[in-house]
Every structure is written in structure tokens, then in C-alpha cells.
Amino acid sequence: MSDPNLTSQIQNPKSKHYAIIVAGGSGTRMRSSVPKQYLLLNGIPLLMHTINAFNACATKPGIILVLHPESHDYWNQLCKEHNFTVPHQLVSGGETRFHSVRNGINMIEDDDAIVAIHDAVRPLVTCAIIDESYECAEKYGNAIVAVKSRDSVRQIRDNRSQSLNRDNIYLIQTPQTFQAAQLKNAYKQVYQESFTDDASVVEQTGVNINLIGGSHQNIKITFPEDIAIAEFLLKQ
Ligand SMILES: Nc1ccn([C@@H]2O[C@H](COP(=O)(O)OP(=O)(O)OP(=O)(O)O)[C@@H](O)[C@H]2O)c(=O)n1
Numbered sequence: 001m002s003d004p005n006l007t008s009q010i011q012n013p014k015s016k017h018y019a020i021i022v023a024g025g026s027g028t029r030m031r032s033s034v035p036k037q038y039l040l041l042n043g044i045p046l047l048m049h050t051i052n053a054f055n056a057c058a059t060k061p062g063i064i065l066v067l068h069p070e071s072h073d074y075w076n077q078l079c080k081e082h083n084f085t086v087p088h089q090l091v092s093g094g095e096t097r098f099h100s101v102r103n104g105i106n107m108i109e110d111d112d113a114i115v116a117i118h119d120a121v122r123p124l125v126t127c128a129i130i131d132e133s134y135e136c137a138e139k140y141g142n143a144i145v146a147v148k149s150r151d152s153v154r155q156i157r158d159n160r161s162q163s164l165n166r167d168n169i170y171l172i173q174t175p176q177t178f179q180a181a182q183l184k185n186a187y188k189q190v191y192q193e194s195f196t197d198d199a200s201v202v203e204q205t206g207v208n209i210n211l212i213g214g215s216h217q218n219i220k221i222t223f224p225e226d227i228a229i230a231e232f233l234l235k236q
């Protein structure tokens with residue numbers, strides 16, 4: 001059950017901007033007793049850092065939070081424990097990230113809205129990155145946050161490794177922000193394993209994908225050591 005006190009903003013959003021924060025995963029690679037999005041980072045669940053970042057940015061989108069269907073009560077309890085009152089609407093997630101995102105998109109009626117999709121487990125995203133992604137998506141249709149590879153890169157082909165020009169290699173992050181019509185059309189497709197992010201889903205419909213600058217600090221919490229790294233970065 002969602003807490004009605006937290007759902008008011010999305011029913012009557014002040015702007016046409018939305019953020020779908022996907023937190024419906026189970027975090028198998030983290031091997032923790034609770035899913036990683038609820039692990040504490042500087043004393044509060046890391047998912048709250050992520051929501052706070054979107055709430056603090058100038059765009060101030062309506063927030064749609066996608067959770068595993070069995071985690072809603074747990075989340076509402078955490079919100080009470082931590083006095084967390086940022087308005088948001090809860091939606092149930094699906095089998096994969098693709099299905100969770102699709103459930104979030106289904107909550108948005110306005111085809112002209114601008115929608116950012118963000119991994120709950122990227123809690124170090126900055127307001128500057130979030131606001132720029134909305135501005136660029138409004139102008140160009142979509143904006144995908146990415147960083148250049150800092151390592152040298154090689155590709156295996158026919159059992160031989162070949163160096164690639166790393167200046168042409170970008171590592172993709174979130175938020176990934178789109179005009180709602182693009183997103184809704186793309187998410188009508190049948191799920192494919194190659195859909196590892198939202199850009200790959202939208203690109204499949206023939207739409208050009210625009211990259212914007214992200215940050216090497218916008219890490220995804222995936223493995224146990226990432227918590228210590230994020231705590232270190234938060235103190236900077
Ligand atoms: N069915 C799913 C799977 C993933 N996610 C979300 O998508 C983001 C990126 O996924 P990932 O880091 O892979 O999370 P998990 O699937 O939880 O982790 P793992 O792959 O280690 O199990 C996370 O915020 C995760 O909660 C989701 O909403 N619904």
C-alpha cells in the first residue's frame with residue numbers, strides 16, 4: 001500500500017517534468033540481506049539520497065518510485081523511521097529493469113511531458129546533471145548521461161584482441177531523459193535481452209540518441225565495495 005501523504009504531488013504535478021526512479025531490483029551481485037537500494041549510506045537508505053537529489057534540483061520533477069511489489073510496506077516503514085517526506089508515487093516493478101521502467105511510464109498520461117529515468121542505485125547524481133538532462137531532452141528529444149572511458153579499451157574478435165580508440169568509447173549512466181512520446185512508443189516493443197538501458201530501447205525505434213556529459217562520481221552501487229566508495233565520495 002502506498003502512503004497517501006506521499007502521493008499528492010504526482011496526482012497534480014506542477015510541471016510537465018517527471019522522474020521515474022527504478023528500485024525494483026533484488027541486488028544479487030551485492031549479496032546483502034536487504035536489497036542494496038535500502039542499505040545505509042551516511043545513515044540513510046541510499047534510495048533516499050537519490051530521491052533527494054531529484055527533489056533538490058531546479059526542475060523539481062514529479063517523482064515516480066518503482067519498487068518490488070513486496071517492498072512497499074517496508075519502504076513506507078523506512079520513510080517513517082527516517083522522517084522522509086519528499087512526495088512521490090509508488091508503482092510496482094516487474095521481472096527486469098525494462099518491465100519496471102515500463103510500469104513507471106504507464107503512470108504518465110501527458111505525451112508532451114519530459115521524463116528522466118534513473119537507477120535508484122546511483123545516489124551520487126548531481127542537480128547540475130539532472131537539470132541539464134531535462135533541458136537537453138526538451139531541446140533535442142532525449143539526453144543520455146555518459147562519460148568517456150578513462151582506460152584503454154580492446155575488443156575480442158575472432159579470438160584476437162584489437163585496440164579501439166577510447167575517444168570514441170562512452171560509458172553510459174543515468175539519468176536517461178526523453179520526451180514522453182518517444183519513450184511510450186519505444187516501450188511498446190517486446191522485451192529483448194539487448195535492452196540494457198532506456199537508450200537501447202528507444203534507439204531500436206530509429207530515434208537518434210544524444211549523449212551529454214556525466215560524472216565518474218555518478219557510480220552505480222553494484223558490488224559490496226561500492227558502498228565504501230560512495231561514502232568516501234559523499235564526504236568530499
Ligand atoms: N526488475 C528490476 C531490476 C532492476 N531494477 C532497478 O534497475 C537499477 C539498475 O539495476 P541493477 O543495478 O542491475 O540492480 P539489480 O537488478 O537490483 O542488481 P543485480 O543485477 O545485481 O541483481 C536498480 O536501481 C534496480 O533496482 C528494477 O527496477 N527492476
Ligand SMILES: C[C@](O)(CO)[C@H](O)COP(=O)(O)O
Nearest residue numbers: 097119172173174196197220
Ligand atoms: C542503465 C545502466 O545503469 C546504464 O549504465 C546499466 O545499463 C544498468 O545495468 P545493469 O546490468 O542493470 O547493472
